Amino acid sequence: MKSETNPSQQTVSAQTKTSLIQLPKKSILLPKERNRLALRFNPAAWAKLAYFRDKTENEVGGFAITEVDDLLNVQEFITVKQEVTSISVKFDDIAVADFFETQVDLGRKPEQFARIWLHTHPGDMSEPSGQDETTFGRVFGKCNWALMFILAENNRTYAKLSFNVGPKGEILIPVEVDYSQAFGPSDHKLWDEEYQANVSHAAWLSDFDLFTGETTGFKDIPASGRSYDFIGELERLDPIERQIVLDELANRPDLWNDGEVMFI
Numbered sequence: 001m002k003s004e005t006n007p008s009q010q011t012v013s014a015q016t017k018t019s020l021i022q023l024p025k026k027s028i029l030l031p032k033e034r035n036r037l038a039l040r041f042n043p044a045a046w047a048k049l050a051y052f053r054d055k056t057e058n059e060v061g062g063f064a065i066t067e068v069d070d071l072l073n074v075q076e077f078i079t080v081k082q083e084v085t086s087i088s089v090k091f092d093d094i095a096v097a098d099f100f101e102t103q104v105d106l107g108r109k110p111e112q113f114a115r116i117w118l119h120t121h122p123g124d125m126s127e128p129s130g131q132d133e134t135t136f137g138r139v140f141g142k143c144n145w146a147l148m149f150i151l152a153e154n155n156r157t158y159a160k161l162s163f164n165v166g167p168k169g170e171i172l173i174p175v176e177v178d179y180s181q182a183f184g185p186s187d188h189k190l191w192d193e194e195y196q197a198n199v200s201h202a203a204w205l206s207d208f209d210l211f212t213g214e215t216t217g218f219k220d221i222p223a224s225g226r227s228y229d230f231i232g233e234l235e236r237l238d239p240i241e242r243q244i245v246l247d248e249l250a251n252r253p254d255l256w257n258d259g260e261v262m263f264i
């Protein structure tokens with residue numbers, strides 16, 4: 001809960017626990033200004049995000065590119081190399097660095113390309129998972145402000161604007177697709193190529209062959225993978241098999257070392 005205490009007396013954890021503030025029904029903002037406090041999508045950017053969502057049973061993530069004079073007006077959705085599951089997106093941090101460099105070369109400011117994290121959910125739930133919240137805090141917590149946006153199936157959305165300066169806080173804001181602005185055509189061929197180049201499905205334990213000690217490579221996660229019980233399966237193994245699996249995981253720090261890779 002937000003309190004009336006002097007901000008300087010608040011601890012860091014108290015600040016991060018700031019509860020969500022719903023927009024008041026009666027706003028003191030003028031209608032024109034009120035309309036601006038929304039995450040607005042150019043229809044082409046929205047179409048691309050929805051297209052990526054519908055290509056997979058997994059999540060897909062990327063960054064929003066916004067206009068320099070309207071930082072909540074999303075002009076583009078751009079992906080970077082990532083490993084995905086039905087419940088997570090993990091960006092490759094070298095790819096993120098390359099993306100940032102390219103954007104700077106294009107003359108854009110970080111507020112235009114590194115503040116809004118867009119990702120899709122394969123199910124009907126647009127609310128963030130615990131992992132989403134952890135990632136958002138860890139990756140974007142040092143920015144003055146940042147926004148987490150989620151697009152689920154049936155076009156359900158979630159947009160949380162978080163600001164880490166001044167009184168600090170988080171606010172859920174409305175989402176609009178703004179058909180009043182000019183927008184480009186779809187390009188499924190190009191989008192397919194981008195998807196193929198950037199999005200790979202994470203390998204799961206079931207890819208590991210206990211008898212040959214080899215992994216069978218990256219595979220699509222089967223539908224049942226959504227409820228894959230990793231810990232349960234590990235516990236059911238006999239001690240020798242379990243040790244083989246743990247040794248294999250130890251040799252694959254990329255699967256669990258989030259110091260190396262940006263988990264989103």
Ligand SMILES: [Zn+2]
Binds near residue numbers: 059087
């Ligand atoms: Zn998510």
